[in-house]
Amino acid sequence: MNLYEETYRLTKQIPKGMVSTYGEIAKALGDIIASRAVGRMLNENPYEDVPCYRVIYSDGGVGGYAHGIEKKVEMLKRDGIEIINKKIDLKKYLFKDFKTSYPLKKLREEQEKLKEKLTLEDNFDLKTIAGMDVSYGKYAYGAYIEFDGSRIIKKKVVKAEIEFPYIPTYFAFRELPILQKLIKGEKPSIAMIDGNGLLHPRFFGLASHFGVLNELPTIGIAKKLLIGNIKQNDIFIGNKKVGRKINKIYVSPGNKISVATACKITKNYMKYTIPEPIRQAHILANEERRKNEG
DNA sequence: GCGACAG
DNA sequence: ATCTTGTCGC
Numbered sequence: 251m252n253l254y255e256e257t258y259r260l261t262k263q264i265p266k267g268m269v270s271t272y273g274e275i276a277k278a279l280g281d282i283i284a285s286r287a288v289g290r291m292l293n294e295n296p297y298e299d300v301p302c303y304r305v306i307y308s309d310g311g312v313g314g315y316a317h318g319i320e321k322k323v324e325m326l327k328r329d330g331i332e333i334i335n336k337k338i339d340l341k342k343y344l345f346k347d348f349k350t351s352y353p354l355k356k357l358r359e360e361q362e363k364l365k366e367k368l369t370l371e372d373n374f375d376l377k378t379i380a381g382m383d384v385s386y387g388k389y390a391y392g393a394y395i396e397f398d399g400s401r402i403i404k405k406k407v408v409k410a411e412i413e414f415p416y417i418p419t420y421f422a423f424r425e426l427p428i429l430q431k432l433i434k435g436e437k438p439s440i441a442m443i444d445g446n447g448l449l450h451p452r453f454f455g456l457a458s459h460f461g462v463l464n465e466l467p468t469i470g471i472a473k474k475l476l477i478g479n480i481k482q483n484d485i486f487i488g489n490k491k492v493g494r495k496i497n498k499i500y501v502s503p504g505n506k507i508s509v510a511t512a513c514k515i516t517k518n519y520m521k522y523t524i525p526e527p528i529r530q531a532h533i534l535a536n537e538e539r540r541k542n543e544g
Numbered sequence: 545g546c547g548a549c550a551g
Numbered sequence: 552a553t554c555t556t557g558t559c560g561c
């Protein structure tokens with residue numbers, strides 16, 4: 251699923267003499283939450299026949315343009331769009347009748363389906379623990395570090411094309427292709443992943459998704475709270491306990507592990523603010539990106 | 545108007 | 552995570 255291409259395909263549907271908004275394209279992708287990502291994807295658009303200048307803010311403001319706002323205004327006027335007090339009348343010019351298959355809706359359904367295979371039962375021997383992370387530049391650089399106790403026994407990096415932007419709650423679809431490359435041929439007892447597990451609006455964040463796909467115990471580690479309420483460091487979504495805040499990080503079970511065990515293991519690796527397997531993977535992924543891209 | 549939005 | 556084309560709800 252290349253969401254960049256989907257977005258460009260949708261944008262090309264906006265006819266001359268009409269405009270659309272970042273939010274309307276996001277809705278055509280399947281979720282308004284992607285509106286900011288739509289802006290980013292259009293900013294990176296490489297195709298000359300994609301009319302990015304026809305996409306404006308939801309309040310009628312013209313918005314930005316990679317080639318300069320003046321250029322955007324000029325091209326809109328050439329299309330016959332009136333701009334009064336720097337605003338465009340969306341009642342008059344809005345196009346939102348996109349032909350679309352709502353790709354993000356399909357991805358949500360994939361999360362809901364796979365979620366049936368998730369378990370929070372502890373059922374593993376703790377021998378080795380892996381940390382995994384991805385760093386982004388022109389390409390994505392993934393890093394895998396495996397610990398036996400406090401000793402590093404394996405390091406590995408991969409490089410891949412970026413095919414999906416960061417969209418809150420769809421993070422897995424950006425990062426999974428790289429993590430899948432990394433885990434190939436590896437068998438850690440458990441993997442620590444940068445991102446959430448159960449701590450997710452559909453109770454199926456990256457750590458859970460990755461865990462279920464590989465039938466592996468996983469722990470999700472996030473540096474910011476995506477959703478939920480904190481009471482005495484326990485994290486709740488509604489009245490479901492989905493994780494726990496430990497110092498400055500948010501820990502949630504991915505797969506094949508309980509909240510309590512996920513916390514216990516995480517605490518054992520808290521040398522700095524981020525648990526050591528994640529921290530080491532993060533460093534290695536960044537090093538690899540800098541080495542390749544300067 | 546300002547903050548929130550896993551990375 | 553980088554680098555800066557959003558939207559909504561408080």
